[in-house]
Amino acid sequence: MQRVIIVGGGPAGMFAAYELLGKADITIIDKGKDITKRYCPMERKRVCAKCNVCDIMCGIGGAGTFSDGTLNLRPDIGGDLNEFTHDDELSWALVDYVDSIYVKFGAPEKNKNGNEREIEELKRKAASVGARFIDIPQRHIGTDYAPALIKRFKDFLEEAHFIVNTEVTDIIAENNRCAGVKLADGRELKSDFVLVAPGRVGADFVDKIVEKHGIKAEHAPIDVGVRIEVPAIVMDPITTINRDPKFHIMTKSYDDFVRTFCTNEKGFVVKEDYGEFIGVNGHGMKDKFSENTNFAFIDRIKLTEPLENTTRYGISIAKLATTIGGGKPIVQRMGDLRRGRRSTSAKIESNTVKPTLKDFTAGDVSMALPHRIVVDILEGLDVLDKIIPGVAADSTLIYAPEIKFYARRFVVDDNLETSIENLFAAGDGSGLSRDMINASATGVLAARGILRRMGYGTK
Ligand SMILES: Cc1cc2nc3c(=O)[nH]c(=O)nc-3n(C[C@H](O)[C@H](O)[C@H](O)COP(=O)(O)OP(=O)(O)OC[C@H]3O[C@@H](n4cnc5c(N)ncnc54)[C@H](O)[C@@H]3O)c2cc1C
Numbered sequence: 001m002q003r004v005i006i007v008g009g010g011p012a013g014m015f016a017a018y019e020l021l022g023k024a025d026i027t028i029i030d031k032g033k034d035i036t037k038r039y040c041p042m043e044r045k046r047v048c049a050k051c052n053v054c055d056i057m058c059g060i061g062g063a064g065t066f067s068d069g070t071l072n073l074r075p076d077i078g079g080d081l082n083e084f085t086h087d088d089e090l091s092w093a094l095v096d097y098v099d100s101i102y103v104k105f106g107a108p109e110k111n112k113n114g115n116e117r118e119i120e121e122l123k124r125k126a127a128s129v130g131a132r133f134i135d136i137p138q139r140h141i142g143t144d145y146a147p148a149l150i151k152r153f154k155d156f157l158e159e160a161h162f163i164v165n166t167e168v169t170d171i172i173a174e175n176n177r178c179a180g181v182k183l184a185d186g187r188e189l190k191s192d193f194v195l196v197a198p199g200r201v202g203a204d205f206v207d208k209i210v211e212k213h214g215i216k217a218e219h220a221p222i223d224v225g226v227r228i229e230v231p232a233i234v235m236d237p238i239t240t241i242n243r244d245p246k247f248h249i250m251t252k253s254y255d256d257f258v259r260t261f262c263t264n265e266k267g268f269v270v271k272e273d274y275g276e277f278i279g280v281n282g283h284g285m286k287d288k289f290s291e292n293t294n295f296a297f298i299d300r301i302k303l304t305e306p307l308e309n310t311t312r313y314g315i316s317i318a319k320l321a322t323t324i325g326g327g328k329p330i331v332q333r334m335g336d337l338r339r340g341r342r343s344t345s346a347k348i349e350s351n352t353v354k355p356t357l358k359d360f361t362a363g364d365v366s367m368a369l370p371h372r373i374v375v376d377i378l379e380g381l382d383v384l385d386k387i388i389p390g391v392a393a394d395s396t397l398i399y400a401p402e403i404k405f406y407a408r409r410f411v412v413d414d415n416l417e418t419s420i421e422n423l424f425a426a427g428d429g430s431g432l433s434r435d436m437i438n439a440s441a442t443g444v445l446a447a448r449g450i451l452r453r454m455g456y457g458t459k
Helices: 011-020 088-104 116-128 146-156 200-213 232-239 310-324 334-338 345-350 371-387 436-454
Strands: 003-007 025-029 070-072 131-134 138-140 161-163 168-174 177-183 188-190 193-196 217-219 222-231 246-250 257-264 268-273 278-283 292-301 330-333 397-404 408-410 423-425
Touching: 003 011, 003 177, 011 025, 011 088, 011 146, 011 436, 070 436, 088 138, 088 436, 116 131, 116 371, 131 371, 168 200, 177 193, 193 200, 193 436, 200 408, 222 232, 222 278, 222 310, 222 371, 232 292, 246 371, 257 278, 257 371, 278 292, 278 310, 292 310, 292 371, 292 397, 310 397, 330 334, 330 345, 334 371, 334 397, 423 436
Parallel strands: 003 025, 003 193, 025 161, 193 423, 278 397
Antiparallel strands: 070 138, 131 246, 168 177, 177 188, 217 408, 222 292, 222 397, 246 257, 257 292, 268 278, 330 397
């Protein structure tokens, strides 16, 4: 059997392994821990163990393991599968296929979304203020159930070799052909094919191999913004129609694209630790609830010359925000941000909306994020408030920074093979996806590409 090394045991890597089962000798290498060894950040406050990798982002199951586990069942949300399939029907079929595997390992029933009339009404309301509501079929696994699903998935992949707590530092490439990987401990592992699926946390690794081996890649846009937290009752009329509602808005002053993303109904805001800087994210549990609902409100940024490197730009924003927050996420009341005043701890304490994240610095978001992004957020929230009254109330909490890095985007062909022969790419870290369903789907596509190269006829 030909040997395939998969860098990263997240959704992209695991779905690729699923597809390769029985047809290849598979090794999955992850710098994080095995699924049963990862700490749930909701149970333990400290997430970064002494191994210097973050348990939220790293380990078998990847970032999806402790995610809210909302499966957005669309090929054009969290990526665009048509770019590779060139066929809408094939893309939807791929989403259905990936979804069926999540269901096989325990994903629950689809969410009961609103009826057609309610959805149409919401679309109309959004359109009337210049926004767009995107209707998405969804499943909600829940942060507290996702690890068990991943464990069943991993057990199913028993014939694959899992190497955990091991970082891949480089690929072995000679004459524009990939022949394996180099590990942090100095070992070299040879293989016929390598699939790079290192997630957002692997952005540095991707940058490094792109530079060193001259792999064709481009800088993908990044999303920079904040996480909004409001009383759940404010969002209820919308979250009963769609648990993770997506609104797209073009802002007035700059004509920038802002959107809602990753809504956690009655959920919790969490801190993400990237080592040199911090960020925020959200969790939604199946059995544990808060009185608030949170969602990301983010601005899409693409840069042109002289600085195209969006990752570097995003990191510098995140570092500034981390410095201003003294190493903790900044929290500010919407009213204070609007009036150009810093929120103090006393103000946050007496605020009617209580923060679900306890480890924060009461501060001033406008000191942490570029002016243009702050303007976009304020204008965008005012539009959203017309669709969801109360969302831009003075008491609304704003957490910063929320940054979605998509790293370099490998230039790939329809098989997801890079400009280096036998080197394939999938998932968020390769810039090819931005959510679990799309990451998983690109894993399947890359595996099928590898199988084709092995001589298997696949769809
Ligand atoms: C808190 C949180 C909530 C989220 N909520 C949702 C949600 O509700 N719905 C949704 O669809 N998406 C959600 N996401 C995003 C989702 O988790 C990702 O889109 C998805 O996990 C991407 O899959 P991936 O396989 O590309 O990468 P990842 O899941 O990031 O996995 C990559 C793996 O590669 C490993 N790795 C990286 N570099 C190396 C290296 N050099 N050597 C060895 N191993 C390496 C990492 O340790 C990691 O385990 C959330 C993310 C977070 C962090």
